[in-house]
Amino acid sequence: DVKVTQSSRYLVKRTGEKVFLECVQDMDHENMFWYRQDPGLGLRLIYFSYDVKMKEKGDIPEGYSVSREKKERFSLILESASTNQTSMYLCASSSGGSGGNEQFFGPGTRLTVL
Amino acid sequence: RKEVEQDPGPFNVPEGATVAFNCTYSNSASQSFFWYRQDCRKEPKLLMSVYSSGNEDGRFTAQLNRASQYISLLIRDSKLSDSATYLCVVNTPLGNQFYFGTGTSLTVIP
Numbered sequence: 151d152v153k154v155t156q157s158s159r160y161l162v163k164r165t166g167e168k169v170f171l172e173c174v175q176d177m178d179h180e181n182m183f184w185y186r187q188d189p190g191l192g193l194r195l196i197y198f199s200y201d202v203k204m205k206e207k208g209d210i211p212e213g214y215s216v217s218r219e220k221k222e223r224f225s226l227i228l229e230s231a232s233t234n235q236t237s238m239y240l241c242a243s244s245s246g247g248s249g250g251n252e253q254f255f256g257p258g259t260r261l262t263v264l
Numbered sequence: 265r266k267e268v269e270q271d272p273g274p275f276n277v278p279e280g281a282t283v284a285f286n287c288t289y290s291n292s293a294s295q296s297f298f299w300y301r302q303d304c305r306k307e308p309k310l311l312m313s314v315y316s317s318g319n320e321d322g323r324f325t326a327q328l329n330r331a332s333q334y335i336s337l338l339i340r341d342s343k344l345s346d347s348a349t350y351l352c353v354v355n356t357p358l359g360n361q362f363y364f365g366t367g368t369s370l371t372v373i374p
Contacts, residue, residue, distance in 0.1 A: 192366035
């Protein structure tokens with residue numbers, strides 16, 4: 151079974167803090183994704199990566215950065231957390247160069263920024 | 265215009281009912297289509313892929329209409345365990361991106 155794990159289920163941070171969200175997958179998938187999910191807006195893509203050290207902006211990259219130093223690990227960084235970044239963050243991975251394969255999601259990190 | 269649009273519902277149906285969800289997509293070059301299921305406070309999980317010829321998996325049937333750019337999900341003989349949010353997902357050929365609908369909420373009532 152594919153397993154995608156995220157470093158925290160719940161996180162509370164203060165405005166201005168630097169926040170790291172870690173994601174690890176164990177199936178040697180090429181593609182990894184970070185989304186945020188908000189009521190009424192669905193899942194929105196922040197960044198994705200199709201290879202080590204590669205990254206592509208999604209639809210809402212502002213205020214975020216990512217790092218993929220190893221194939222199995224994809225980190226999301228909030229350089230200076232703001233209250234409008236309070237959300238559920240979901241990491242996903244998929245195999246294949248075309249990206250048209252099933253995505254497997256981690257359990258999510260519910261981040262609250264005070 | 266959103267890449268993917270679907271009726272948020274909620275749909276409240278009795279056990280045994282048949283219910284259908286539709287989803288429209290804006291990019292005619294889209295190549296892959298999926299339905300995901302998301303339970304409350306859980307991550308989305310793949311329910312089924314949607315193929316051009318339509319496909320069935322037990323009580324679930326998925327259809328794709330490329331001309332009208334919509335996909336549908338039909339659930340027959342609804343069970344209480346079908347209560348969840350159903351997400352329509354479209355993959356474009358450019359940049360490995362997946363676009364998610366906002367989800368349709370289904371509650372099956374005893």
